[in-house]
Amino acid sequence: MTRVIRFGSRKSALALAQTRLVMAAVEAADPEIKAELVPMTTTGDVNMKPFSEASDKFGIKGLFTQELEEALRSGEIDVAVHSLKDVPMYPNDELPIVAYSKREDARDALVLPEGAAEISDALPLGCSSARRRLQLAKLFPGMRVEPVRGNVNTRLRKLDEGQFSALVLAAAGLIRIGLDGRITRYFSTDEIIPAPGQGIMACQGRAGESYDYLDAVRCEAAACCARAERGFSAELGGGCTAPVGAYAEIIDGELTLHGFYADEAEGIYREGRACGRPENAEELARGLARRLREGK
Numbered sequence: 207m208t209r210v211i212r213f214g215s216r217k218s219a220l221a222l223a224q225t226r227l228v229m230a231a232v233e234a235a236d237p238e239i240k241a242e243l244v245p246m247t248t249t250g251d252v253n254m255k256p257f258s259e260a261s262d263k264f265g266i267k268g269l270f271t272q273e274l275e276e277a278l279r280s281g282e283i284d285v286a287v288h289s290l291k292d293v294p295m296y297p298n299d300e301l302p303i304v305a306y307s308k309r310e311d312a313r314d315a316l317v318l319p320e321g322a323a324e325i326s327d328a329l330p331l332g333c334s335s336a337r338r339r340l341q342l343a344k345l346f347p348g349m350r351v352e353p354v355r356g357n358v359n360t361r362l363r364k365l366d367e368g369q370f371s372a373l374v375l376a377a378a379g380l381i382r383i384g385l386d387g388r389i390t391r392y393f394s395t396d397e398i399i400p401a402p403g404q405g406i407m408a409c410q411g412r413a414g415e416s417y418d419y420l421d422a423v424r425c426e427a428a429a430c431c432a433r434a435e436r437g438f439s440a441e442l443g444g445g446c447t448a449p450v451g452a453y454a455e456i457i458d459g460e461l462t463l464h465g466f467y468a469d470e471a472e473g474i475y476r477e478g479r480a481c482g483r484p485e486n487a488e489e490l491a492r493g494l495a496r497r498l499r500e501g502k
Contacts, residue, residue, distance in 0.1 A: 210240050211419065214274045214283035217245045218357040220379045224407050225287040227382070228307065228423050235422035244283050246273050271410075275301050278412055285417070286410040289379075290403030290432060293410070295440040300413055305420035306429040307407035310378035312453060314338060314398045315389040317373045317380070319366050325349075329371035332361065336449040338374050340468050340475065341398045358383060374398070378405040399451030399466050399477070402435035427456055430484045437488035438465045441495035452491070456484055463491055467498040476501065 211232065215225035222245060229241035271293055274286035278301050290306065318325065325331070331346065332354035333339055339351045354361050354370060358379055365373050372390070380386050406428050411417050435452035442450050449470075454463045461484045466477040480494040496502075 207238070208240050209238055210242055211285065212242045212244050212283045214244045214246055214277050214286040216270060216274070217247055219383050220358055221287070221289070223382045224289065228285075228287050228407065228409065228420075231422040232419050236419055239419060244277070246277060275410070278410065284411070285420070288408045288410060290406040290408040290436075291376075291401040293403070293408050295402070295436050298410075301410055302413055303408045304411040304417040305409040305424040306432050307409075307423045308425040309428045309431070310381055310405040311392075312400045312405040313377045313392045313395060314374050314400060314404075315377040315380060316391045316393065317362070317365065317375055317388050318390045319368070319370075319372075322372075326371040329368070331372050331374065332365065332370035333374040334361075335401065336468070336470075337401060337451045337466075338398060340449055340470075341451070341466075342374065345393075345397060358385065362388065376400075376404055395453045395464065399464055400453050402439045402450065402452040403432050404453075406432055408432075430461065430487050431455060434461060434463045434487035434491040435465075437491035438463065438495045441492040442467055442499060454487070454491075459484070461487055461490065463487075463494055465491070465494050465498060467495065474501075 213225050213229050215221045225243060229243065232239055233241050271288055274283070274288070277283045278286055293303070327349070330350035330352040331342060333342065333351060334353055334355065342349070342351055354364060354373060356364070358375065361373055361375065364370060377386070377389060377392055380389060409420055409423070431454035434454040438452040439450045442448060449468045450466070452463060452465045454461055460481055462479060462481045464479050468475045476498045478494055478498050480490050482490040
């Protein structure tokens, strides 16, 4: 008997592409499952006013998840698929993350206007986070950086219309919607430390239910790195009031976490690394966060 699983997604091209990747994997793994797409409009898609009122004018978390979470609670959908970096850092015991996907490219990428060969000093760089803005200041001293809003295609349109000299976007998003050909260069994770969870898709479900069918996309290594990165951010306040970057990887059985913390009002900008066993990911991450916050 065919079993229908309803997957909730934002309506943006990137969100839909990501959700379809999960759906295709689930259907391929179990022919008796029919995956149904349920596109939804979220607060972050239609009302940008909260951004201007946030303590961090370059962004705030939760605006792209709340309607999907409400649909989970009501039973309208069975799974919500998110970009992990859009998911608030604090756990929701009622609606936990039940699977983390294998990570796509975690790096940030530079995108120039179509036909351009280099960055113009006459126009600002466009990026949507203080995390990127502060790290770009080291790479492009004196360059103006201004926020850019909208989905990926909207941002690219603004770039090509001449509003910006270049954009800095997550490489994973461009790759997943087939626009990686627009990438001029990739920034290493040392040049720009990514947002916690960047490149990972998160499947959110209801507590107490079985999600064995998500084994088709579940990646334990990505889950471990996500716990480290999100633990680091949570210790520093969730990234809502202070710019935070974190990138973890597991090499030869050891987890390495590279993090940064900034407090612009105090003129603080700190980076650090911690290494340890993957099973101690969150403890390791929170310890690094405390050291950076305290300047130790």
